[in-house]
């Protein structure tokens with residue numbers, strides 16, 4: 001369908017003395033209008049002559065701007081039908097932001113209510129048990145409205161019991177409901193744990209590459225992150241022990257390392273526990289994805305094995321159910337339980353009561369385990385299809401990494417810029433390079449989350465993405481060659 005463009009040039013203020021050419025400024029403005037949805041697929045742009053007259057520039061300048069955008073597949077010129085916006089994927093809610101505005105906040109792409117294709121951090125939208133959840137939530141809202149008193153700052157007793165049972169079954173962790181602190185997700189669990197450990201001013205090992213939000217959270221809490229490399233057996237414990245033996249804690253994703261997807265090998269687990277026990281340090285186990293292991297059984301939790309008394313286990317339902325649930329939990333190891341409980345009571349408000357009640361029923365009635373089983377199957381299928389599609393396009397170097405497929409790019413490729421530009425096409429790949437903190441050479445690449453890769457968009461989305469990559473100046477020397485082995489995460 002073609003639309004008349006509700007687009008004006010009112011906001012286009014050309015800087016005639018600025019560093020960017022007039023054509024580039026016009027092209028950028030049109031690109032932003034497409035990203036914001038002001039210009040939609042099929043929308044007609046003013047003729048060169050009209051726009052040139054409106055802006056007081058030469059016709060050739062507008063033509064050059066349009067040509068740049070045509071080269072990038074954003075516009076099509078159709079003779080007397082004029083210049084129109086190309087047939088793009090449907091705009092998603094998050095594209096309402098101009099790419100330039102999205103440069104700053106970490107994880108800003110997670111904030112859209114409707115996920116982009118390849119976007120990380122969100123579950124499959126089409127597979128979310130919305131009717132069931134709505135029913136449980138409705139009942140919970142009714143029941144919560146009768147509870148007008150204070151709620152337990154550590155979480156509703158029923159939910160704490162349901163979580164304790166769940167982690168015993170699914171993660172092999174033996175704990176009592178009194179050791180469970182309900183939080184609003186990993187980040188609030190981390191914050192409680194850092195306070196309880198008294199980590200400010202001390203060192204903390206973090207995985208490199210690793211979750212950038214964790215590093216940011218540490219920096220904001222006055223903790224000094226020590227980037228410890230990760231290889232195909234997970235965290236290189238020996239490296240951390242040599243460089244920062246007296247760190248107060250280590251934060252790890254042993255079940256499924258973020259972003260590489262590798263599980264922490266048995267010998268590394270033993271080394272890590274040994275280090276923590278002998279130095280009196282703590283291990284924060286970020287178990288965000290361990291239950292969604294796509295190949296075989298999930299690796300065991302550190303908090304389930306020998307040395308568990310040094311492990312603060314943090315779980316979250318934001319990946320396994322949805323970020324909107326906004327609930328996670330801490331399993332407090334006995335030696336630190338009193339302190340964690342006191343900190344949580346003083347500093348952290350429990351999540352909304354109705355949501356806690358709904359989640360409690362979701363867990364105890366068996367819906368959660370069923371949902372996890374379905375999601376594992378679905379994500380494994382989607383990951384496979386994405387890998388097959390990339391492979392048919394000649395991209396054999398793409399590697400599965402947890403719930404994502406990692407597409408390595410040549411060293412020095414501006415993966416951040418590409419990720420922002422891709423949003424114009426409603427694609428949400430995440431750049432790999434910001435996950436590196438300096439212990440190892442940052443790799444450039446794209447992380448393509450598989451959760452919302454639907455068959456009907458797959459071919460077109462991959463084609464668009466690969467065409468964009470090929471169009472980048474870094475690729476001037478030839479089409480993309482990714483089968484280079486050296487591009488793997490480590």
Ligand SMILES: Cc1ncc(COP(=O)(O)O)c(C=O)c1O
Pocket residue numbers: 121184185186187188211253258286288316317318319323328
């Ligand atoms: C490594 C890692 N840990 C934890 C989380 C979940 O964090 P939260 O529960 O705060 O949303 C994510 C989400 O993307 C993640 O990538």
